Amino acid sequence: MARILPSADVDERATIGDGTTIWHLAQVREDAELGRDCIVGRGAYVGPGVRIGNEVKLQNHALVYEPAVLEDGVFIGPAAVLTNDPYPRSSDVDGGLKRPGDWKALGVTVREGAAVGARVVVVAGRTIGRWALVGAGAVVTRDVPDFALVVGNPARRIGWVGRAGEPLEAAGEGLWRCPRTGEEYRESAGRLSPSSR
Ligand SMILES: CC(C)(COP(=O)(O)OP(=O)(O)OC[C@H]1O[C@@H](n2cnc3c(N)ncnc32)[C@H](O)[C@@H]1OP(=O)(O)O)[C@@H](O)C(=O)NCCC(=O)NCCS
Numbered sequence: 001m002a003r004i005l006p007s008a009d010v011d012e013r014a015t016i017g018d019g020t021t022i023w024h025l026a027q028v029r030e031d032a033e034l035g036r037d038c039i040v041g042r043g044a045y046v047g048p049g050v051r052i053g054n055e056v057k058l059q060n061h062a063l064v065y066e067p068a069v070l071e072d073g074v075f076i077g078p079a080a081v082l083t084n085d086p087y088p089r090s091s092d093v094d095g096g097l098k099r100p101g102d103w104k105a106l107g108v109t110v111r112e113g114a115a116v117g118a119r120v121v122v123v124a125g126r127t128i129g130r131w132a133l134v135g136a137g138a139v140v141t142r143d144v145p146d147f148a149l150v151v152g153n154p155a156r157r158i159g160w161v162g163r164a165g166e167p168l169e170a171a172g173e174g175l176w177r178c179p180r181t182g183e184e185y186r187e188s189a190g191r192l193s194p195s196s197r
Helices: none
Strands: 148-151 156-160 175-177 184-188 191-194
Touching: none
Parallel strands: none
Antiparallel strands: 148 156, 175 184, 184 191
C-alpha cells in the first residue's frame, strides 16, 4: 500500500505503487504512474502522465514536467527541474494565451540508476544515461552518456562514476575501477560499460 500524507495533492487518476510515500504538499497530476517503493519529497511536482519506475527518489521541491520518463532507481535532487518546453512562450503571436494543445511538450528521460544533483536544470528532451551523475547546480543541455559525471553550465563530463556513484579511478589501458566496490568498467570510443573481465 502507498502512503500519501494528507496535505499531498494526488490526482485520483494517478497510479501509485506499493510502498511509495508521497510527502507533504507534493502534487502528483492525472495519469502519472509511479512504481513501488518510491519517495516523493515535500513540495515535489509530478506532471500529468509522467512515468516513474521503482525505487525512485524525488527530493523536496523537485519539479518533473511531463512527459518525462524516470527509470528504476533514479534520484532527482532537491529543487531540480526537468523541463519540457525548449522555446517557451506564455502567449501566441496573436496575443492569445497558449494552452497545452498549442505546443508540444518534450520530456526528459532519466535512465536506470542515474542521479541528478540539487538545483540541476535539464533542458527539454535530453536523456541522462544509465548510472550517470549530474553535479549540483548543473544545466544539462546535451544528452549525458551512461556512467558520465557531468558538472557546470553547460554540463560537461569531468569523469566517470560507477553504480555506487563514486568517481572511478583510472586503472590503465582504458580500464576504470570503483574505489568502493572494486567493480571495473571499460572505456571505448568515449563510452563506458561494465567490464566483462
Ligand atoms: C560533482 C561531484 C559529485 C564532484 O564530487 P568530487 O568527485 O568529490 O569532486 P571534487 O569536489 O574533488 O571537485 C572536482 C572538481 O570539480 C569541481 N566541481 C565539483 N562539483 C561541482 C559542481 N557541482 N559544479 C561545478 N563544478 C564542480 C570542483 O570545483 C573541482 O574543480 P577543480 O578541480 O578545478 O578544483 C559533487 O561535487 C556534487 O556536485 N555532488 C552532487 C551533490 C548533490 O547535489 N546531492 C544531491 C542530494 S543533497
